[in-house]
Amino acid sequence: MPSTKRNGKYTIIILAAGRSARLGSPKQLLSYQGKNLLQHTIDAARESQVGPLILVLGSDIDEIAGRLDTENVTMVNNPNWQSGMASSIACGLTAQDKWYPETEAVILMVCDQPFVNPKLLMQLSQKHEESGNSIVASSYANIQGTPALFHKKHFNELLAIEGDTGARSLIKKYTGSIQSVPFIRGGIDIDTIEDYQNLLK
Numbered sequence: 001m002p003s004t005k006r007n008g009k010y011t012i013i014i015l016a017a018g019r020s021a022r023l024g025s026p027k028q029l030l031s032y033q034g035k036n037l038l039q040h041t042i043d044a045a046r047e048s049q050v051g052p053l054i055l056v057l058g059s060d061i062d063e064i065a066g067r068l069d070t071e072n073v074t075m076v077n078n079p080n081w082q083s084g085m086a087s088s089i090a091c092g093l094t095a096q097d098k099w100y101p102e103t104e105a106v107i108l109m110v111c112d113q114p115f116v117n118p119k120l121l122m123q124l125s126q127k128h129e130e131s132g133n134s135i136v137a138s139s140y141a142n143i144q145g146t147p148a149l150f151h152k153k154h155f156n157e158l159l160a161i162e163g164d165t166g167a168r169s170l171i172k173k174y175t176g177s178i179q180s181v182p183f184i185r186g187g188i189d190i191d192t193i194e195d196y197q198n199l200l201k
Contacts, residue, residue, distance in 0.1 A: 008050075008051035008052060008100070008102070008103070009051065009102075009103070009104045009105065009125075010050050010051035010103065010104065010105050010106065010107060010125055010149070011051050011052050011053075011054060011096045011100045011103040011105075011106050011107075012045045012048075012050060012051055012052070012053045012054070012106070012107045012109060012121065013053075013054045013056065013089075013092035013093070013095075013096065013106050013107070013108050013109065014038075014041055014042065014045060014053065014054070014055045014056065014109045014110070014111060015056050015085060015088045015089065015092065015108060015109065015110050015111070015166070016028050016038050016041070016055060016056060016057055016064070016088075016110070016111035017056050017057050017058025017059060017078040017081035017085075017087075017088045017091070018058070018059060018081060018085065018088075019059040019060070019081075019082075020059075020191075026059070026060045026063065026064055027111065027112050027190050027191075027196075028060075028064050028111050028112075029063070029064060029067055030190060030196055032114050032199065032200075036067060036068075037111055037112055037114055037190065038064065038068060038111045039067075039068055039069065040114055040116070041109055041110075041111050041113070041116060042055065042068065042069070042070070042073060043069075044116050044117050044118050044120075044121065045109060045118075045121060046071075046072060046073070047118040048118035048119075048121035048122050049118075050107065050121050050122060050124075050125050051100075051103070051107075052072075052074065052099070052100050053072065053073050053074065054073075054074045054075075054076060054092050054095050054096060054099075054100075055068075055070065055073050055074070055075045055076070056076055056077075056078050056088045056091050056092045056095075057075060057076070057077055057078065058077065058078040058079070058080075058081025058082075058088065059081055059082075061077055074095060074099055076091055076092070076095045077091075078091040083163070084162070084163040084164030084165070084166075085163075085164050085165070085166040086161040086162050086163055086164070086165065086166065089108065089158050089159070089161060089166065089167060090158075090159050092106070092108075093106070093155055093158060093159060103152065104151065104152055105125075105128060105134075105149050105150060105151045105152060106149070106150055106152075106155075107121060107124055107125070107147050107148065107149045107150075108146055108147065108148055108149075108150065108166075108167050109121075109146055109147045110146050110147075110189070112189045112190040112191070113146070113147075113186060113188070113189050114188065114190070114199060115183075115184075115185040115186070115188060116147060116183075116186075120138065120147065120181065120183055121147060123181045124136050124138070124147060124148070124149045124181055125149065127149075127179050127180075127181055128149050128151070128179070131179045133177070133178060133179040134150070134151035134153050134154060134174075134178075135148065135149065135150055135151070135154065135170070135171065135174055135177075135178040135179070136148065136149040136178065136179045136180065136181065137149075137171050137178055137179075137180050137181075138180065138181055138182075138183035138186050139180035139181065139182055139183060139186075140182070140183045140184065140185070140186030140187045141186070141187030143187075144171050144175065144178065144180050145168055145171065145186065146166075146167070146168075146186075147183075148167060148171060150167070150170070154170060157170055158170060
């Protein structure tokens with residue numbers, strides 16, 4: 001159940017259900033600047049005050065959940081996390097429809113972009129307001145990706161995604177018409193121990 005039931009135009013969904021197979025341990029719990037990576041993501045989302053926050057967990061859920069401050073976070077379990085990120089998107093959207101049905105757009109985030117910040121999330125919603133575009137993505141390393149905002153007109157398309165491609169396939173589909181917000185260090189994510197070691201440098 002959600003700890004608060006705030007009405008709002010936007011809902012933020014953090015996708016953090018994966019196993020981190022290439023890393024060998026839950027990337028969600030890697031320590032960076034005094035807290036774990038997932039807590040960094042939660043705090044950025046919460047501090048942005050863009051809207052209510054849904055956290056999708058799956059693999060190692062008890063270990064991960066026990067090491068988080070989840071005040072004002074709606075935490076949901078994705079029992080199908082092994083099938084890929086698409087199942088977590090569906091799980092998050094199902095929770096959004098149940099608890100925050102007034103939502104006009106969602107912002108999808110992942111847990112391993114350590115430099116995500118509240119300002120970026122606010123810029124995504126502001127760009128949507130200003131442009132009227134139904135998709136607003138973050139731009140970095142010559143790509144457009146997460147965090148990314150999707151208007152509810154795309155919810156069925158998001159629900160139709162399969163496997164581990166995530167929302168990037170939808171961003172690519174509409175690449176010629178979406179808006180973007182610069183995310184200078186958005187290309188830094190953590191998939192391997194080498195990635196993590198480079199981050200700590």
